[in-house]
Amino acid sequence: MKSLFTNIMKGFEGYAIGKILKYLNDPGIISFAGGLPSSDVFPLDLIQKAAVKSLKEDWDRVLQYTPIPGEKELMQSIIEYLKKDNIHIEPENIMITTSGQHGLDLVGRLFLEPRDIIVIDLPTFGGALAAFEMEDAEYIAKDIEEDGSDVKGMETEIENFITKGKKPKFIYVVPDFQNPSGITISLEKRLALLSLSKKYGIPLVEDSPYRELRYRGSHLPSIYSLDKNQGNVIGIYTFSKILCPGIRVGFNIGPHEVIKKFSFIKGANILNTPKLNQDICTAFLREYDLDAHFKRSIEYYSEKLNFFLGAIEENFPEDMGVEWTNPEGGLFLWIALPEEINTSELFYKAIEEKVAFVPGDVFYPKGFRRYNTMRINFSYPTKEQIVEGVRRLSSVLKKYKAKKKK
Numbered sequence: 001m002k003s004l005f006t007n008i009m010k011g012f013e014g015y016a017i018g019k020i021l022k023y024l025n026d027p028g029i030i031s032f033a034g035g036l037p038s039s040d041v042f043p044l045d046l047i048q049k050a051a052v053k054s055l056k057e058d059w060d061r062v063l064q065y066t067p068i069p070g071e072k073e074l075m076q077s078i079i080e081y082l083k084k085d086n087i088h089i090e091p092e093n094i095m096i097t098t099s100g101q102h103g104l105d106l107v108g109r110l111f112l113e114p115r116d117i118i119v120i121d122l123p124t125f126g127g128a129l130a131a132f133e134m135e136d137a138e139y140i141a142k143d144i145e146e147d148g149s150d151v152k153g154m155e156t157e158i159e160n161f162i163t164k165g166k167k168p169k170f171i172y173v174v175p176d177f178q179n180p181s182g183i184t185i186s187l188e189k190r191l192a193l194l195s196l197s198k199k200y201g202i203p204l205v206e207d208s209p210y211r212e213l214r215y216r217g218s219h220l221p222s223i224y225s226l227d228k229n230q231g232n233v234i235g236i237y238t239f240s241k242i243l244c245p246g247i248r249v250g251f252n253i254g255p256h257e258v259i260k261k262f263s264f265i266k267g268a269n270i271l272n273t274p275k276l277n278q279d280i281c282t283a284f285l286r287e288y289d290l291d292a293h294f295k296r297s298i299e300y301y302s303e304k305l306n307f308f309l310g311a312i313e314e315n316f317p318e319d320m321g322v323e324w325t326n327p328e329g330g331l332f333l334w335i336a337l338p339e340e341i342n343t344s345e346l347f348y349k350a351i352e353e354k355v356a357f358v359p360g361d362v363f364y365p366k367g368f369r370r371y372n373t374m375r376i377n378f379s380y381p382t383k384e385q386i387v388e389g390v391r392r393l394s395s396v397l398k399k400y401k402a403k404k405k406k
């Protein structure tokens with residue numbers, strides 16, 4: 001049957017992280033691989049109560065098909081919630097998605113013809129690359145700098161492509177504590193990205209799953225809010241990292257003409273997002289003490305981050321040539337190893353020693369791959385696992401280097 005598959009699907013090998021996860025079934029493995037928020041901060045009580053209430057009081061609607069764009073109560077609660085982030089939108093500017101990954105898929109489907117160009121940071125979120133690869137995307141991809149996107153480099157390439165008659169379809173960024181690098185885009189560069197978007201008429205897709213999880217430094221305005229509803233930005237949000245990933249609820253915001261089309265596409269692919277899950281999110285936004293919840297999550301994660309950084313410092317002395325980011329928030333840090341280290345190879349050695357990470361190459365599109373980096377998730381493992389896991393990681397690296405030298 002394979003010969004009948006579309007050309008894109010013949011070459012498509014799935015989401016690279018998904019393939020890694022199958023190696024992690026052994027409970028002895030200490031994993032720094034998944035992008036998992038910690039179940040220690042899930043508001044289980046609230047979720048249980050909201051689910052029971054919804055099934056009791058609204059069971060007939062919960063068990064039925066519901067509107068494609070989402071439940072009115074949830075959309076209204078989100079509109080209120082976004083006001084504190086200086087985002088002021090109307091119901092026509094929002095659609096509920098079945099999580100952030102779905103939100104990205106909709107963007108790809110709406111804008112991309114095969115071999116259309118997207119402007120991205122290098123590295124960038126692998127799930128976004130997977131969604132866009134399904135549309136056979138090509139890239140203007142520039143190395144991310146300490147303060148975010150290389151906006152000047154992007155502009156030069158955009159101009160080159162426009163001269164060749166190929167205008168990029170959108171710019172994709174994760175401004176807050178980017179997955180995978182942990183880097184935050186500075187205010188100056190947020191404004192520069194917005195100017196770039198306006199100057200060339202290329203929409204900016206702002207993916208914001210980690211925005212609430214800031215552990216230090218000051219809060220920066222979202223690019224969506226900086227645009228002041230002028231219609232240049234599409235926001236992708238999810239409840240996965242602020243509530244829990246299992247309920248699979250998120251939302252996209254943007255100009256009405258875009259949201260309307262998203263909803264047509266959603267009708268043709270998944271139809272509605274389960275109402276039960278949406279009701280849980282509504283209860284989270286309306287009934288829960290969000291400030292206390294975020295405070296708790298921030299304290300919990302920042303302690304883990306500091307602990308992790310301490311463990312790396314201890315186990316990776318300077319002469320090992322290892323560098324790492326020190327993120328201001330989010331769930332990830334990014335480790336760069338000497339050029340000669342291939343982390344895709346190292347991954348299998350690490351599995352033998354029962355420790356796992358995500359090899360960095362999955363965060364680079366085809367044609368731009370780099371092999372000497374790794375993504376570390378510090379939020380899920382316990383402190384004991386962090387101590388032991390980082391020790392194992394350092395020992396694997398030393399052995400690998402020694403073998404390479406022979």
Ligand SMILES: Cc1ncc(COP(=O)(O)O)c(C=O)c1O
Pocket residue numbers: 035099100101102125127174179207209238239240245248249250
């Ligand atoms: C930057 C980014 N965007 C989108 C997503 C997808 O989120 P979800 O789990 O809600 O599909 C993730 C998940 O890790 C992410 O890191």
